[in-house]
Amino acid sequence: MPAHNKKLVAIVDYGVNNLHSLAKAFTRCKCEVIITEDPATVATADAIVLPGTGAFQAGMNGLKTRGLIDSIRAFADTEKPILGICLGAQLLLNTGNEFGSFPGLGIIDGSVDSFPTLKPGHKVPHFGWNGILSKGSPWNGSLLDSIREKSYVYFVHSFIMNPKNKKYIFATSEYGGYEFCSVMRKNNIYGCQFHPEKSGIVGLKIIKNFIKIIQA
Numbered sequence: 001m002p003a004h005n006k007k008l009v010a011i012v013d014y015g016v017n018n019l020h021s022l023a024k025a026f027t028r029c030k031c032e033v034i035i036t037e038d039p040a041t042v043a044t045a046d047a048i049v050l051p052g053t054g055a056f057q058a059g060m061n062g063l064k065t066r067g068l069i070d071s072i073r074a075f076a077d078t079e080k081p082i083l084g085i086c087l088g089a090q091l092l093l094n095t096g097n098e099f100g101s102f103p104g105l106g107i108i109d110g111s112v113d114s115f116p117t118l119k120p121g122h123k124v125p126h127f128g129w130n131g132i133l134s135k136g137s138p139w140n141g142s143l144l145d146s147i148r149e150k151s152y153v154y155f156v157h158s159f160i161m162n163p164k165n166k167k168y169i170f171a172t173s174e175y176g177g178y179e180f181c182s183v184m185r186k187n188n189i190y191g192c193q194f195h196p197e198k199s200g201i202v203g204l205k206i207i208k209n210f211i212k213i214i215q216a
Contacts, residue, residue, distance in 0.1 A: 006032040007214045010045035012072070013037045014062035016054045016087065025197040025204060031211050039071035047214040048075055052087030053156065056096030056112055059087050060104060069105065076107045081188040081213050083143070089184065089191030090161055098159050108186050110163035118176025125158040132171045132182050132194075143190045144171060144183065145209045153192075153199040153206075155182075161193060188213060 009031050011019055019035050026033045026049075034041065042048055050072070052059050063069050076082060084092045096102045096112040104112070115124050131150040139145055155173070160180040163169055170185035173193075184191040190210070196203035 006030070007046035007211070008032045008034065008044075009047050009049060009211075009214065010042050011035045011049045011051060012042060012063075012068060012088075014052070014059065014066055014068060016052050016059055016062050019051060022049065022051050022085070022197040025207050026211070028204070029208050029211050031214075037066045037068065039067050042068065042071045042075060045075075045080075047081040047083070047210070048072065050082065050084040050088030050091060052085065052091070054087055056087065056090060056098040056104070056159070057100065057102045059091050060096070060102060063091070063105075072105060073107065076105075076189060079188055081210065082107075082190065083210050084184075084189075084191040085197075086157060086193060086195055089193055090159065092184070092189065092191050093161060093163070096159075107189060108163055108168055108184055108191070109165060110161065110168070112159050113162050114159055115176070115180070116178055118178060122176030126155050126175045128155065129153070130155055130173045130175060130182075130194075132173055133179075135166075135169050135172055137167075137170055137185070142170070142185065143192075143206055143209050143213065145212070147202060147205060147209075151202045153182075153194040153196070153202055155194045157193055161191060 171183035173182040
């Protein structure tokens with residue numbers, strides 16, 4: 001049985017990724033973690049993590065076939081913490097313009113779009129380590145608490161998040177001469193374009209910060 005002082009984090013399994021490295025990162029932070037595709041379990045968790053790699057449409061189809069779309073939207077309305085990672089972060093937006101145009105969860109208003117023209121020598125996907133930059137909002141008490149600006153995190157993506165309201169752009173990164181949104185924030189809902197679970201000490205700190213938000 002989980003200890004009473006431990007918050008339950010539900011890592012949402014919608015069939016598009018290997019979740020065990022992510023779960024291991026959370027358990028290292030001494031949090032009760034469950035990998036689940038059950039909408040009722042998602043609804044009763046203290047926080048949810050929406051991971052993922054791959055195409056936008058496949059991700060939404062994975063959520064739909066498991067009956068998870070309504071439960072995730074309802075969870076967002078509770079203002080309990082949500083962490084979207086890579087594709088999971090992109091799914092928080094309204095529309096994915098990847099191999100067509102497809103509806104997302106619509107939790108944060110905006111779209112997922114391809115990189116614009118980049119400087120010569122910069123290929124898509126954007127793959128590897130890159131720094132994160134502040135957009136002016138203070139990071140203290142947030143997912144990025146105590147993270148130094150320009151800290152390196154690990155990216156693998158071909159498309160980028162474009163929140164319609166720029167106040168939701170919490171951090172950016174630069175690639176090929178283009179500055180893109182690398183962290184979104186809307187209250188306790190965060191979306192990271194990078195993979196914290198693959199980002200070494202910095203990523204582990206980000207996961208610890210998310211757990212602090214859950215426990216606040």
